Amino acid sequence: MIKLIASDMDGTLLDTNMHIPEKNVAAIKYAQAQGIEFMVATGRNRLEALPSLTEAGIKCAMITLNGAQVFDEEGNSIFMESIELETAEKVLDLLEKEDIYCEISTNKGTFSQSKERRIENFATMVAEAMPHLTHKVAIAMSTARLEYLPIHFVDSIREVMRRKDIIVLKIICFHRDGSAFLGPAARMVNENFTNLFVTSSGQNNLEINHHLAQKGIAVAHIAKDRGINLDEVMTIGDNLNDVSMIQAADVSFAMGNGLPEVKEYAKYTTDTNIAAGVGQAIYRAIKENL
Structure with a gap:
């Protein structure tokens, strides 16, 4: 039962x-x-x-x-x-070289450095889920979703990570070209960090956590x-x-x-x-x- x-x-x-x-x-x-x-x-x-x-x-x-x-x-x-601070910073170094947009999820919420890129990437996700929508409508829906899903926009997520009250729990990455960029990125993370687990919840994202x-x-x-x-x-x-x-x-x-x-x-x-x-x-x- x-x-x-x-x-x-x-x-x-x-x-x-x-x-x-x-x-x-x-x-x-x-x-x-x-x-x-x-x-x-x-x-x-x-x-x-x-x-x-x-x-x-x-x-x-x-x-x-x-x-x-x-x-x-x-x-x-x-x-x-959680993900150790040193490991999280090294992951960001790796991904930013590939121009992959990243956010961090922490014990104090989710942090992003760019509202525009977040909207752009979520619009791509919306368009994939509902292909009948125009790009303009997908952007509007993604903008509205920001009000529904709380996120903190900051100048530097690295500065946030270094705060004593912050614990990094997940790094989430987006790229509008999907697996063409994210597939190689996932392999790089797996090859360089044996203590991390890389997965995905959509075609244009990667989610990186502690391996446990x-x-x-x-x-x-x-x-x-x-x-x-x-x-x-x-x-x-x-x-x-x-x-x-x-x-x-x-x-x-x-x-x-x-x-x-x-x-x-x-x-x-x-x-x-x-x-x-x-x-x-x-x-x-x-x-x-x-």
């Missing part, structure tokens, strides 16, 4: 408007009523993840920043895996803490940063809109995020006692 469900957010739990469909909300609350714990496992930080959950009336524990930080349902930090900051490791950590076996855990995702938790759980679902690689690793496939595939997966798992 399933006792714990961990779901990705973007491309999985959320629709294209960054809302949780009502069918997903109903399924989550049905599972909770059965005594099953639901939690999200996202690349976002907690402040970015919270609005959609609050709007839907869902209170739950969160795996954030791909597993770099875990919070209980009250918002208390219970687990953290992975969704699958965090899910296993929480399950052990709860006294739950991994054969009693269900995970749902759509992209490369979900693979570790798809592999970790005995019951795993790939979204219908998910990458082929994710579908290969998952035991089951559900509908798309637009069609409330998370809700369908939850009802199926409970009904069929997966």
Whole structure:
């Protein structure tokens, strides 16, 4: 019997408007009523993840920043895996030489040096997800999203990293030309830093964490803490940063809109995020006692 469900957010739990469909909300609350714990496992930080959950009336524990930080349902930090300052600076040196735009996610939020480049890169992501949109509309949607997803714009993220109160948890990189630039960059990071883990949540980004900051490791950590076996855990995702938790759980679902690689690793496939595939997966798992 399933006792714990961990779901990705973007491309999985959320629709294209960054809302949780009502069918997903109903399924989550049905599972909770059965005594099953639901939690999200996202690349976002907690402040970015919270609005959609609050709007839907869902209170739950969160795996954030791909597993770099875990919070209980009250918002208390219970687990953290950070990137050392020296390592983070060397990574930025490497990526900036390739003109790859980078941001840092920290214990104090996400920091960027360029509002314009962030909008430009997010517009590219929006256009990929909704190719029928014009570039102008994609830019407008990306600009509006800045109000929804809090970010701090600063003159130097290196100066931020050197502050005594800052802990670097993730480096996220974007390039509008996608894998043509980011593929070689990922290989460079992997070759030079054995203590880091490189993954992605979209075609035009890279996400760099401590090698122990992975969704699958965090899910296993929480399950052990709860006294739950991994054969009693269900995970749902759509992209490369979900693979570790798809592999970790005995019951795993790939979204219908998910990458082929994710579908290969998952035991089951559900509908798309637009069609409330998370809700369908939850009802199926409970009904069929997966």
